[in-house]
Amino acid sequence: MSQDRVTLYHSPNTRSSSALLLLEELGAPYDLHVLDMKAGENRAPAYLAVNPMGKVPAIRHGDALVTEQAAVFLYLADLFPQAGLAPAIDDPLRGPYLRWMVYYGSAFEPAVVDKARGGEPAPQAMSPYGSYEAVMDLVNAQLRRGPYLLGERFTAADVLWGAALAWTTMFKLVPETPEITAYVGRHMQRPAVARVREKDAALQAGQAA
Missing domain, CATH: 1.20.1050.10 (Glutathione S-transferase Yfyf (Class Pi); Chain A, domain 2)
Structure with a gap:
């Protein structure tokens, strides 16, 4: 797996759709781990080990596991600075x-x-x-x-x-x-x-x- 490749835990037409959109806007390499929330896959033990709240999005990048929508966005935008979607730390913005x-x-x-x-x-x-x-x-x-x-x-x-x-x-x-x-x-x-x-x-x- 590429060091920069990201796995997005995603359920279609949910909050994680915006994280998927960010990955697309960033031009980032990613894999989808798709969850069927109507079938309760987000409440299964395997996913609760990822996010005990049973919520999406969550991402895995190497050894890093990130939950919470804003944290996911901040992490991804900083991970791919070449896309220019996150002002640098010394930028007034x-x-x-x-x-x-x-x-x-x-x-x-x-x-x-x-x-x-x-x-x-x-x-x-x-x-x-x-x-x-x-x-x-x-x-x-x-x-x-x-x-x-x-x-x-x-x-x-x-x-x-x-x-x-x-x-x-x-x-x-x-x-x-x-x-x-x-x-x-x-x-x-x-x-x-x-x-x-x-x-x-x-x-x-x-x-x-």
């Missing part, structure tokens, strides 16, 4: 890049899930995100600067957020503001997005057969 990578999982996703469930958010002092409205205001304000999260530069953060906003607007979990609609439109036009959709459709058809 590195801080904002890390901020938006982490903000997705620490604030945006919890806010969207709480909103979708219709429950009362936690008190401000206990909430990891404050309020759903504050989260959406911040996201829209950042996208207004466009065309990407960091301005003119497309990064791995846009792979993560483009996929997330495409999914959440499709299911009406996030308002289709002009900023988000335009951003998702740019995301959907990327050739890698079409390739991943085709791969996932084929994988899902194979699982249903």
